[in-house]
Amino acid sequence: MSGRLALSNARIVTADAVEEGGLIISDGVIQEIVPKGRVIDAALDVGGDFVLPGLVELHTDNLERQFQPRPAVRWPPDAAMLAHDQQMASAGITTVFDAVAVGFHEGKEERNEFLQRSIDVLEQANEAGSLKADHYLHLRCEVSSPHVVDMFEPLRDRGGVRLISFMDHTPGQRQWRDLDKYRNFHRSGGRRSEADLDALVEKRLEEQKLYADKHRRALLERLEGMDVTLASHDDTTVGHIEEAVAEGITIAEFPTTGEAAAAAHRHGMTIVMGAPNVILGGSHSGNVSALDLAGSGHLDALSSDYVPVSLLHAVFRLVDRVGLTLPDAAAKVTKSPAAMGGFSDRGEIAPGKRADLLRVRKVGDTPAVMSVWREGERIA
Amino acid sequence: MDEMLLSNAEIVLADQTMTGGIKITDGKITDIEEGPSSGIDLEGDYLIPGLIDLHTDNLERHYQPRAGVYWDPVNAVIAHDAQVIGSGITTVFDSLTIGVSRGSDQRMAMMGPLCEALAVADSANMVKADHRLHLRCEVNYPHIVQAVDDYLEHPLLSMMSLMDHAPGDRQVPDIEVWRRFHLKLFDMNEAALDRYQEELIQHSKTLSPHHRRKLGEIALAKKLPLASHDDATSAHVEEAADLAAVITEFPTTKTAATRARELDLKVLMGAPNLIRGQSHGGNVAAGDLAMSGLLDILSSDYIPSSMLPAAFRLTEPPFEMNLNDAIRTVTLEPAKAAGLDDRGEIAIGKHADLVRVKLVEGRPLIGAVWQRGVRVA
Numbered sequence: 207m208s209g210r211l212a213l214s215n216a217r218i219v220t221a222d223a224v225e226e227g228g229l230i231i232s233d234g235v236i237q238e239i240v241p242k243g244r245v246i247d248a249a250l251d252v253g254g255d256f257v258l259p260g261l262v263e264l265h266t267d268n269l270e271r272q273f274q275p276r277p278a279v280r281w282p283p284d285a286a287m288l289a290h291d292q293q294m295a296s297a298g299i300t301t302v303f304d305a306v307a308v309g310f311h312e313g314k315e316e317r318n319e320f321l322q323r324s325i326d327v328l329e330q331a332n333e334a335g336s337l338k339a340d341h342y343l344h345l346r347c348e349v350s351s352p353h354v355v356d357m358f359e360p361l362r363d364r365g366g367v368r369l370i371s372f373m374d375h376t377p378g379q380r381q382w383r384d385l386d387k388y389r390n391f392h393r394s395g396g397r398r399s400e401a402d403l404d405a406l407v408e409k410r411l412e413e414q415k416l417y418a419d420k421h422r423r424a425l426l427e428r429l430e431g432m433d434v435t436l437a438s439h440d441d442t443t444v445g446h447i448e449e450a451v452a453e454g455i456t457i458a459e460f461p462t463t464g465e466a467a468a469a470a471h472r473h474g475m476t477i478v479m480g481a482p483n484v485i486l487g488g489s490h491s492g493n494v495s496a497l498d499l500a501g502s503g504h505l506d507a508l509s510s511d512y513v514p515v516s517l518l519h520a521v522f523r524l525v526d527r528v529g530l531t532l533p534d535a536a537a538k539v540t541k542s543p544a545a546m547g548g549f550s551d552r553g554e555i556a557p558g559k560r561a562d563l564l565r566v567r568k569v570g571d572t573p574a575v576m577s578v579w580r581e582g583e584r585i586a
Numbered sequence: 587m588d589e590m591l592l593s594n595a596e597i598v599l600a601d602q603t604m605t606g607g608i609k610i611t612d613g614k615i616t617d618i619e620e621g622p623s624s625g626i627d628l629e630g631d632y633l634i635p636g637l638i639d640l641h642t643d644n645l646e647r648h649y650q651p652r653a654g655v656y657w658d659p660v661n662a663v664i665a666h667d668a669q670v671i672g673s674g675i676t677t678v679f680d681s682l683t684i685g686v687s688r689g690s691d692q693r694m695a696m697m698g699p700l701c702e703a704l705a706v707a708d709s710a711n712m713v714k715a716d717h718r719l720h721l722r723c724e725v726n727y728p729h730i731v732q733a734v735d736d737y738l739e740h741p742l743l744s745m746m747s748l749m750d751h752a753p754g755d756r757q758v759p760d761i762e763v764w765r766r767f768h769l770k771l772f773d774m775n776e777a778a779l780d781r782y783q784e785e786l787i788q789h790s791k792t793l794s795p796h797h798r799r800k801l802g803e804i805a806l807a808k809k810l811p812l813a814s815h816d817d818a819t820s821a822h823v824e825e826a827a828d829l830a831a832v833i834t835e836f837p838t839t840k841t842a843a844t845r846a847r848e849l850d851l852k853v854l855m856g857a858p859n860l861i862r863g864q865s866h867g868g869n870v871a872a873g874d875l876a877m878s879g880l881l882d883i884l885s886s887d888y889i890p891s892s893m894l895p896a897a898f899r900l901t902e903p904p905f906e907m908n909l910n911d912a913i914r915t916v917t918l919e920p921a922k923a924a925g926l927d928d929r930g931e932i933a934i935g936k937h938a939d940l941v942r943v944k945l946v947e948g949r950p951l952i953g954a955v956w957q958r959g960v961r962v963a
Contacts, residue, residue, distance in 0.1 A: 275889055276866060281861075285892075292672040296672040296963065334946050334947055513651045513665070515664065519661055570710065572660055574712050586668075
């Protein structure tokens with residue numbers, strides 16, 4: 207990225223303060239934070255709006271949703287990729303880890319198809335230079351699935367893979383600790399009979415016994431020597447955390463209890479929770495509230511999960527509801543996830559960092575994204 | 587006075603394309619000049635009018651991002667707006683369903699909060715696109731006229747459409763298909779479904795004609811453009827024409843579209859239908875209507891990002907429309923049908939609602955969007 211960009215009359219959210227003043231950017235990199243009172247040549251006056259670092263999203267399922275916009279509708283993969291990218295950019299997300307599922311149970315066959323497509327279209331779009339945000343892959347590996355290792359194998363050396371998480375959606379534990387909730391969710395509006403549900407639960411438990419441990423070990427072996435960050439998913443017990451730590455996992459994604467979150471911090475892991483959980487004041491599956499974790503200091507980063515705009519909204523919600531300072535709240539969606547994803551070149555407004563920037567105006571309680579820049583170039 | 591110059595663009599006018607620049611003064615286009623000029627260099631990219639979407643269900647999807655999860659309605663409007671404006675849509679008719687049929691009682695419950703949120707977000711300038719309210723009225727609903735009455739003073743109300751989802755007609759002519767769909771989707775046994783089916787058909791016979799007339803009169807009195815939904819027969823279109831409807835939305839057969847053309851109703855089809863090469867409900871393909879010269883307007887229906895690619899698709903085989911005609915299906919034609927004479931084309935005096943489009947490997951990518959001359963995406 208070449209050229210110069212200057213902003214003035216901004217409230218700049220740095221890592222530890224909100225500074226009034228301006229910014230000078232050249233060649234896609236922040237050169238200087240200019241204090242209020244000094245005139246900057248040819249600057250864009252942002253009218254007192256906030257300027258934040260571009261948001262860093264570690265886990266979004268939004269791409270998969272674009273492939274299948276309605277239950278019976280498949281959308282062309284390249285068009286789906288662009289639609290997803292546009293939604294990320296307009297939500298202020300400049301770096302995104304697209305989560306794609308590796309491993310499936312029956313009824314999830316489309317996920318295998320989505321996986322291949324996701325990886326292909328992401329590569330193609332990157333080559334064509336048609337993406338606004340900076341995209342990476344997050345492989346979510348379902349360890350109790352019979353197919354997970356086979357599916358993972360060819361992906362090992364694909365470009366763009368930067369984050370790998372282990373998950374296990376077997377009923378009766380983790381996200382589905384509450385078996386009734388699992389049964390309700392899978393009842394599918396009455397399409398599954400009680401006997402079918404019994405059989406489903408039985409089969410899942412059987413598969414977990416057969417595969418979960420074996421596949422975790424097999425995947426860990428294949429991960430040796432790869433330059434990726436590892437995350438565990440839906441940790442519920444101290445045991446889950448200890449297992450993750452022993453395996454070299456550094457991120458706990460969506461822990462379901464305060465106990466697991468506290469254990470994660472004790473062991474030096476970082477914690478990601480869903481921003482929709484912050485906005486809705488609780489988890490959609492009845493697990494620990496992200497606001498409670500933020501209140502007890504056990505929250506490092508947020509992910510937009512299934513609502514892209516929730517990431518920015520959650521920042522201001524953390525300020526209003528938990529009493530965090532704006533820089534601390536903003537760090538949960540910028541500096542902290544950047545570091546967790548292995549980036550040192552972005553995630554904060556400071557000289558030398560990438561000029562991934564977000565102009566935000568607060569209207570009432572609601573933050574509106576006015577402009578988004580990636581490496582100094584306007585993308586939304 | 588706020589002035590801006592855009593230069594070195596392939597400017598897509600209503601009936602020709604020229605290389606040059608335009609001048610924008612206080613949000614309006616004040617000059618169009620061929621050849622080199624000064625200003626922001628668009629590097630030879632296309633400059634087209636902002637898209638005008640007469641029918642999208644996208645807002646409802648943001649209000650309920652997952653089954654059982656309701657989002658704050660104002661935030662839902664903002665999320666929807668970001669998606670719409672990033673898709674190059676500068677004027678959007680948010681279609682909200684009023685009147686209950688099975689499965690849409692949830693949608694009906696969205697009406698109140700979303701209508702209020704739209705008004706709030708619009709008046710507080712939280713949104714970038716120009717949002718309008720499009721009331722989709724289910725005419726077999728017994729209380730529809732009264733229900734519509736509650737929204738007639740809404741500040742953004744700009745369009746009404748009439749629909750009747752009773753089985754055996756229009757969108758779902760095959761009752762068995764309708765039954766399978768409802769058995770699968772709802773917790774209903776055969777007997778309950780029998781009763782429900784009978785009730786809808788009965789209401790459709792006894793109530794719908796009267797409701798259509800009443801709502802048609804309301805639209806006329808309020809000077810609201812009226813659309814008829816899922817017309818399947820010549821008689822459906824004739825009935826719509828009698829009510830002074832100006833648009834037939836998603837006609838399900840070529841017969842209906844042909845009759846609409848004869849009666850001077852504009853034919854609106856979904857851009858997703860054109861992109862996919864088929865209707866998701868198994869009805870007439872938008873592409874077939876385009877081939878027969880019967881397609882006037884494309885709307886995003888349920889995928890905002892589908893509109894621009896669909897317009898460009900019309901320039902490719904087998905359609906091979908010229909670019910100006912193709913772009914008109916998403917700009918000037920919907921503007922005219924909705925009675926908006928201040929936008930929809932790049933012409934002096936019109937709103938500077940503009941989209942910069944670059945073709946990359948034949949695919950249209952949005953480089954920038956201006957609303958009333960202000961860059962918004």
